[in-house]
Amino acid sequence: MPPRPGDLLVLADSDTGTAPLKPADLKLGADPYLGWALDPNDKVPRDGTRLNQILLMRFDPSSLTDREKAWAVDGVVAFSAICTHQGCTVTYWLTAPQVLECPCHQSQYNPRDAAKVVGGPAPRPLPALPLKMAGGLLVVAAPFTDRVGGEQQTY
Amino acid sequence: MNGTTVRIGLAAALLCSVFGTAAFAGEIDSYSVVTQQRLQNPEAGNWLLYRRTYDGHGFSPLSQINTGNVAALTPIWTFSTGVIEGHEAPPMVNNGVMFVTTPQDQVLALDATTGDLIWRYAPKLPEDLFQLHPTNRGVALWGDKLYLATVDSRLIALDAKTGKVVWESKIGDYHRGEYSTLEPLVVNGKVMVGTSGGEFGVRGFIAAYDADTGNQLWKTYTVPSPNEPGGNTWDSDAWKTGGGSVWITGNYDPKRNLAYWGVGNAAPWPGDLHPGDNLYTSSTVALDPNTGQIKYYHQYHWNDSWDWDEVRPPLLINMEYNGQMIDALVHPARDAYFWELQQTDDGIKFLSAWPFSYQNAFTSIDPQTGRPSYDLAHKPTVGKLVTFCPSLWGGEDWVSESYSDQTHLVYVPANNGMCGEYNGVDKKLIAGQLWLGADPNTLNLLPRGDHLGELQAWDPVTHKQVWMYPFPNQLFASVLTTAGDLVFVGGTNDRMFRAFDARTGELLWQQRTNSGIIAPPVAYQVGDTEYIAVQSGWGVDAQRIQQSLSTTPLKVDPDAVPQGGVIWVFALRRH
Numbered sequence A: 001m002p003p004r005p006g007d008l009l010v011l012a013d014s015d016t017g018t019a020p021l022k023p024a025d026l027k028l029g030a031d032p033y034l035g036w037a038l039d040p041n042d043k044v045p046r047d048g049t050r051l052n053q054i055l056l057m058r059f060d061p062s063s064l065t066d067r068e069k070a071w072a073v074d075g076v077v078a079f080s081a082i083c084t085h086q087g088c089t090v091t092y093w094l095t096a097p098q099v100l101e102c103p104c105h106q107s108q109y110n111p112r113d114a115a116k117v118v119g120g121p122a123p124r125p126l127p128a129l130p131l132k133m134a135g136g137l138l139v140v141a142a143p144f145t146d147r148v149g150g151e152q153q154t155y
Numbered sequence B: 001m002n003g004t005t006v007r008i009g010l011a012a013a014l015l016c017s018v019f020g021t022a023a024f025a026g027e028i029d030s031y032s033v034v035t036q037q038r039l040q041n042p043e044a045g046n047w048l049l050y051r052r053t054y055d056g057h058g059f060s061p062l063s064q065i066n067t068g069n070v071a072a073l074t075p076i077w078t079f080s081t082g083v084i085e086g087h088e089a090p091p092m093v094n095n096g097v098m099f100v101t102t103p104q105d106q107v108l109a110l111d112a113t114t115g116d117l118i119w120r121y122a123p124k125l126p127e128d129l130f131q132l133h134p135t136n137r138g139v140a141l142w143g144d145k146l147y148l149a150t151v152d153s154r155l156i157a158l159d160a161k162t163g164k165v166v167w168e169s170k171i172g173d174y175h176r177g178e179y180s181t182l183e184p185l186v187v188n189g190k191v192m193v194g195t196s197g198g199e200f201g202v203r204g205f206i207a208a209y210d211a212d213t214g215n216q217l218w219k220t221y222t223v224p225s226p227n228e229p230g231g232n233t234w235d236s237d238a239w240k241t242g243g244g245s246v247w248i249t250g251n252y253d254p255k256r257n258l259a260y261w262g263v264g265n266a267a268p269w270p271g272d273l274h275p276g277d278n279l280y281t282s283s284t285v286a287l288d289p290n291t292g293q294i295k296y297y298h299q300y301h302w303n304d305s306w307d308w309d310e311v312r313p314p315l316l317i318n319m320e321y322n323g324q325m326i327d328a329l330v331h332p333a334r335d336a337y338f339w340e341l342q343q344t345d346d347g348i349k350f351l352s353a354w355p356f357s358y359q360n361a362f363t364s365i366d367p368q369t370g371r372p373s374y375d376l377a378h379k380p381t382v383g384k385l386v387t388f389c390p391s392l393w394g395g396e397d398w399v400s401e402s403y404s405d406q407t408h409l410v411y412v413p414a415n416n417g418m419c420g421e422y423n424g425v426d427k428k429l430i431a432g433q434l435w436l437g438a439d440p441n442t443l444n445l446l447p448r449g450d451h452l453g454e455l456q457a458w459d460p461v462t463h464k465q466v467w468m469y470p471f472p473n474q475l476f477a478s479v480l481t482t483a484g485d486l487v488f489v490g491g492t493n494d495r496m497f498r499a500f501d502a503r504t505g506e507l508l509w510q511q512r513t514n515s516g517i518i519a520p521p522v523a524y525q526v527g528d529t530e531y532i533a534v535q536s537g538w539g540v541d542a543q544r545i546q547q548s549l550s551t552t553p554l555k556v557d558p559d560a561v562p563q564g565g566v567i568w569v570f571a572l573r574r575h
């Protein structure tokens, strides 16, 4: 099941198991983190499919565009980690241009501005995952803003 | 049509089944069953194995098209696959029927003379698939079936006549980054495959399946566990995620009943993250196809740190060495050394090695064992930007060289002076995620010299380069040689398909195609006509190099080569 409003967040490579994330767990300017939504009731990550993967980064809130600010909490931004081109996981952070890059065909996204496509073949931004804060924890405020996944290749 | 007739039902319709079975359904009326005898002694007009013959030569004995008339070579038919990405499969030809695979694991059966589509198989691939290498390198032929290894890690047997699924077996788990892109190798009814995933931290393996039932017969890891032979070459737990993927079809020696497979890089890339020699990464292994037991091996370079997969198996050449006829294993390697080994009844013996392209990582080669010594300044490590030559794409990547049984030369599609760099990083593996161990900000190509691509002709007996033809940018395609004394290759970003004089290196013919060619060309004959066939469809690594070169002083246009696959078939202009 994809992330749902009210879900908590957890890191995909967490050493501490399923401790829900606080903004302070994410370092300013660090490489993107991969995470999952966490069912708040049974504390089980929604990790059944790679398509549920969430890309998390943290920035100085003043560097975000207005539309990004509406979805971010304390500078933490969250998107689908699945490239809208052909579905690879977007994992690269290029520090000089300050853009996310997909390793498969070098689509580039600006995470400070609603993951707008700034290079490469991706047809649309990464779907955003709007966040809010509750009890000091990061909480999913709304489902992904758009369909998750790449374009299906047919002939 | 050599006894094969083709019936395409007029009612054949687009049956886009949800189960991904045949999407266009005609039927081959009579099909020439593929036997062990035929694979070992293929008819001159057919292309039944990845490199045509078990010895991997990529040589056709056909000579109707030759140096004297190749200027009149002309397209006879083309077929648009309707698929983008890298088309890396040779057209397989069995008595007038052609089988071609495309990215997304589609299989097309075509009349090899007319280009009529007989059937198309289009499997449904999972939506959550991470296709780092969206490609396929062909179907294997055995009996009345075809064998397809898929990018979601399945082995699928198709009825060659209809394209219908006969059975399907699981190879590995794509969720963990195991996938297959290679054409399987069939020996005596055993279908052998390997797994890709060196960039996802898999533990590589080769496995065999019963051609009739799909039952797995054996599975041999290319990275041993600590208590297995070679296990002591891993000084830590890194073997569990040590790479050693297998993604190019092996060769086979019927005399000794040995299947030769190439093994990929150690994972992740920086060597200090997997201390030890790391058997059998960057090695050739010779295994018994009946049991999967590794009988012999040779590791080209220990503790790989450059992403130098040695996945191509060596050419098996019976040749003269110091006045004696020997069973040589010849491997122009990704590490840019030209390796010559000898298979004896006692094992694989090192003979000699020399660089065929600029290489700055090795300082010497032990004359007894062939073990290289390294210049640590050019061996990538964590926390330091290290430059090295050749780049991660090597002196010759996965694309195949060819050995002409007529000129006795080895034709190498090389890149020379295409250096690279990266800064190693130590990151935790997340299952199913890319795990290079390299900072993407530092993954750069550093071209040097006035050109990069070189088609090189080497005499394996004298170790002399006989001729070389340069190309301004990368050369990235497999080579075909024929008894017409011709060498065919694509691989350049100008979309050309070219024919050279095998003895002199003179360019005799070229044809501009729809896209760039990275696939292996083949030669075949139907009736009294010889044909040359190749897929043009740029993508994957050739395109990644193009992208990387765009930010170097070469400033190539990253979008210069359009995508979309087309099968091209040529013959002499008298039809």
Ligand code: FES
Pocket: A083, A084, A085, A086, A087, A088, A102, A103, A104, A105, A106, A107, A120, A121, A122, A150
């Ligand atoms: S899948 Fe991301 S750029 Fe193609």
